[in-house]
Amino acid sequence: MAAKESSFDIVSKVDMQEVDNAVHQAQKEIENRFDFKGSKSSIERSNEEIILVGDDEYKLNAVTDILQTKLVKRGVSLKALEYGKIEPAAGGTVRQTIKIKQGISQEHAKTIVKLVKDSKLKVQASVQGDQVRVSGKSKDELQAVIRMLREADLPIELQFVNYR
Incomplete structure (x- = not known):
């Protein structure tokens, strides 16, 4: 299982x-x-x-x-x-x-996915239209991703939704 x-x-x-x-x-x-x-x-x-x-x-x-x-x-x-x-x-x-500006542009989505991959956390990030989904087994690692992205100086405002 x-x-x-x-x-x-x-x-x-x-x-x-x-x-x-x-x-x-x-x-x-x-x-x-x-x-x-x-x-x-x-x-x-x-x-x-x-x-x-x-x-x-x-x-x-x-x-x-x-x-x-x-x-x-x-x-x-x-x-x-x-x-x-x-x-x-x-x-x-x-x-x-x-x-x-509504939604995350492809260019910004790629930047976010790259930041997540470079963080070496055991999570996956994938672009889905104008949003990015991050998934992983550990909730602590998912929260670490949120913290990291909040601290990253991105040119767009991010919200983190559908946490499950």
Whole structure:
């Protein structure tokens, strides 16, 4: 009788409800702040993107700071954001699109699998779509993998789910 295998999945998901809440809070703050009176600055979310508009780059940076503060307060990792170029927009304003990254890219998944293999722990890691499954006989070794990945400075936010 083989020892029971345990496993968990490594995912990178963003709670879009929290993103919406943060965007609404940031929009309210911009509407109420004295330094934004008469400004065309705004924030909106459409699908997997947040679109920031500012009167100029200085105002756009202020809008970005407000948004980041609200996201962090709501538990959304800033690692999930991919900033586009700042570009001119209508009415002399500037616009920046921020993509919200969901899932683990193939490139990051390969990096995670390599880190797990290099750790010399007796576990297997396999890429499954936009997530990575790690399995092994020892729960202590699985927890060691989680600890190691939390300490690794990866450019994406990871969550560890379906631990069984």
